[in-house]
Amino acid sequence: MNSRRPRRPRAPWTLRRRLVLAVVGLLALVSVSIGLVSVAILRASLLDGLDQQLSAAADRSRAVLEGHRDLDDGAPALFLPTAEMILNGPAQPPGTLALVFDGTSISSGYTTVSGDIAALSTHQKEILARQMQPSRAVSIDLGGTVGDYRIMADVNRDGVLYLVGLPLAEVNGTAAQLAIIVGVVSLAGIVVVAVLALWIVRLALRPLQRVTETAARVAELPLDRGEVSLIDRVPAADTDQRTEVGRVGSALNRMLDHVDVALETRQASERKVRQFVADASHELRTPLASIRGYSELTRRTGQDLPPDTLHSLGRIESESIRMTGLVEDLLLLARLDEGRDLERGPVDLTSLLVDVVSDAHAAGPERVLGLDLPDEPVHVVGDAARLHQVFANLLANARIHTPPETTTEVALSVLGDRAVVTVTDDGPGIPENLQATLFERFARGDSSRFRGTGSTGLGLAIARAVVTAHHGDLTVDSHPGRTCFRVSLPLG
Ligand SMILES: Nc1ncnc2c1ncn2[C@@H]1O[C@H](COP(=O)(O)OP(=O)(O)OP(=O)(O)O)[C@@H](O)[C@H]1O
Numbered sequence: 436m437n438s439r440r441p442r443r444p445r446a447p448w449t450l451r452r453r454l455v456l457a458v459v460g461l462l463a464l465v466s467v468s469i470g471l472v473s474v475a476i477l478r479a480s481l482l483d484g485l486d487q488q489l490s491a492a493a494d495r496s497r498a499v500l501e502g503h504r505d506l507d508d509g510a511p512a513l514f515l516p517t518a519e520m521i522l523n524g525p526a527q528p529p530g531t532l533a534l535v536f537d538g539t540s541i542s543s544g545y546t547t548v549s550g551d552i553a554a555l556s557t558h559q560k561e562i563l564a565r566q567m568q569p570s571r572a573v574s575i576d577l578g579g580t581v582g583d584y585r586i587m588a589d590v591n592r593d594g595v596l597y598l599v600g601l602p603l604a605e606v607n608g609t610a611a612q613l614a615i616i617v618g619v620v621s622l623a624g625i626v627v628v629a630v631l632a633l634w635i636v637r638l639a640l641r642p643l644q645r646v647t648e649t650a651a652r653v654a655e656l657p658l659d660r661g662e663v664s665l666i667d668r669v670p671a672a673d674t675d676q677r678t679e680v681g682r683v684g685s686a687l688n689r690m691l692d693h694v695d696v697a698l699e700t701r702q703a704s705e706r707k708v709r710q711f712v713a714d715a716s717h718e719l720r721t722p723l724a725s726i727r728g729y730s731e732l733t734r735r736t737g738q739d740l741p742p743d744t745l746h747s748l749g750r751i752e753s754e755s756i757r758m759t760g761l762v763e764d765l766l767l768l769a770r771l772d773e774g775r776d777l778e779r780g781p782v783d784l785t786s787l788l789v790d791v792v793s794d795a796h797a798a799g800p801e802r803v804l805g806l807d808l809p810d811e812p813v814h815v816v817g818d819a820a821r822l823h824q825v826f827a828n829l830l831a832n833a834r835i836h837t838p839p840e841t842t843t844e845v846a847l848s849v850l851g852d853r854a855v856v857t858v859t860d861d862g863p864g865i866p867e868n869l870q871a872t873l874f875e876r877f878a879r880g881d882s883s884r885f886r887g888t889g890s891t892g893l894g895l896a897i898a899r900a901v902v903t904a905h906h907g908d909l910t911v912d913s914h915p916g917r918t919c920f921r922v923s924l925p926l927g
């Protein structure tokens with residue numbers, strides 16, 4: 436089994452961090468380059484100076500060796516040139532190193548700071564012996580306490596090979612000192628620049644922050660429903676076309692203008708549709724009442740009419756009653772959408788529920804119906820008739836859309852500052868595919884149509900609209916064996 440946890444994707448770097456790091460990185464690169472170049476130039480120039488001293492020392496050494504030979508009567512066979520002759524010669528600075536090879540033996544040594552002559556180790560001599568060809572000055576590491584040397588080998592007119600060297604310690608020390616100074620100054624510079632860059636970038640990105648905040652505020656508005664207008668805009672200072680952020684800000688403002696116009700148009704067309712539905716429903720009421728009235732009148736008075744005609748008249752009457760209900764529902768919905776047609780007064784939910792339940796009991800006396808009320812009366816502020824309609828619909832649903840043996844329980848409780856009414860039944864539940872659209876207009880289960888209960892699918896849409904207009908919530912939790920509608924309303 437693979438027990439490794441999946442790696443979380445790394446959070447992307449913010450623009451601020453990227454800019455600051457880029458500035459700091461570039462500065463570090465430039466500082467290192469400048470440091471390296473200046474140290475290299477300084478070292479080359481110091482080496483140049485040292486090489487001149489070295490060639491002067493070599494000239495002196497040659498003169499010393501030849502001077503000694505001339506003192507020895509000019510008999511080259513008997514004359515033994517040594518390194519000490521060079522080291523004891525005039526004007527040789529402390530640290531001078533010398534090695535002399537007369538064809539048979541090697542002598543070597545170097546002067547210490549105190550002016551004494553110290554011997555070289557065998558290994559050091561071996562290293563130097565490898566350089567014993569006349570050549571230009573070279574740098575060499577002799578290790579131990581002797582360290583780095585600049586050396587130059589030459590041969591005098593008697594064929595004696597000699598080598599002189601001067602310590603590189605001073606050149607190296609000066610170069611190292613410069614490297615340290617450049618390093619420290621660069622580091623301090625980088626820290627200062629990082630702080631300044633952080634501050635400047637933050638300042639530069641502040642307008643972007645304001646644009647983002649505006650966009651975020653607008654994004655939170657519920658644009659899909661109701662009357663909303665977009666008054667939020669990016670401040671004028673952040674919409675200057677000459678800056679990048681300004682262009683973003685002004686583009687956002689233009690987009691908001693467009694969205695605002697589109698919203699206006701949508702709201703206007705919605706208003707028109709609502710007005711049309713309200714007007715149509717209103718206009719339909721009168722002819723419907725006439726149809727109902729005339730059919731009822733004819734049915735009552737025309738006793739000698741054939742039974743078929745009487746039956747048809749009865750159907751006309753019942754359908755016109757159903758249609759009146761439908762038209763009333765549509766009118767109510769249109770008015771609720773407009774945000775009007777709600778009375779506001781104290782409503783005693785306890786007695787309202789008692790009424791609703793006794794009505795429901797009268798409508799279906801064979802049904803088991805329970806009511807659970809708190810000891811104290813519960814009051815809300817709102818429209819008693821509309822709230823009555825909400826609960827009546829919930830109980831009618833529990834009666835119409837469930838088999839006869841189903842039991843229904845109505846309960847009222849107080850939760851914090853809210854009154855909560857639940858209507859629960861142990862029926863077959865609301866079909867899964869209907870639940871998502873249950874509170875939409877004309878949403879019905881198939882069974883309702885088959886049963887010809889006269890259901891329209893507007894009941895729950897109205898219930899939710901009424902409850903929402905009361906600043907409450909209507910929710911449902913349904914599965915086979917339990918359906919619970921929950922209405923929560925702010926306490927009065
Ligand atoms: N308690 C319930 N048990 C099972 N199904 C339900 C229940 N309540 C509602 N439904 C389903 O939800 C649908 C929508 O209910 P809604 O009250 O909106 O409309 P309706 O009852 O069909 O018609 P109307 O209430 O307008 O006369 C119903 O058709 C029914 O299929």
Ligand SMILES: [Mg+2]
Pocket residue numbers: 828831832890894895
């Ligand atoms: Mg209903």
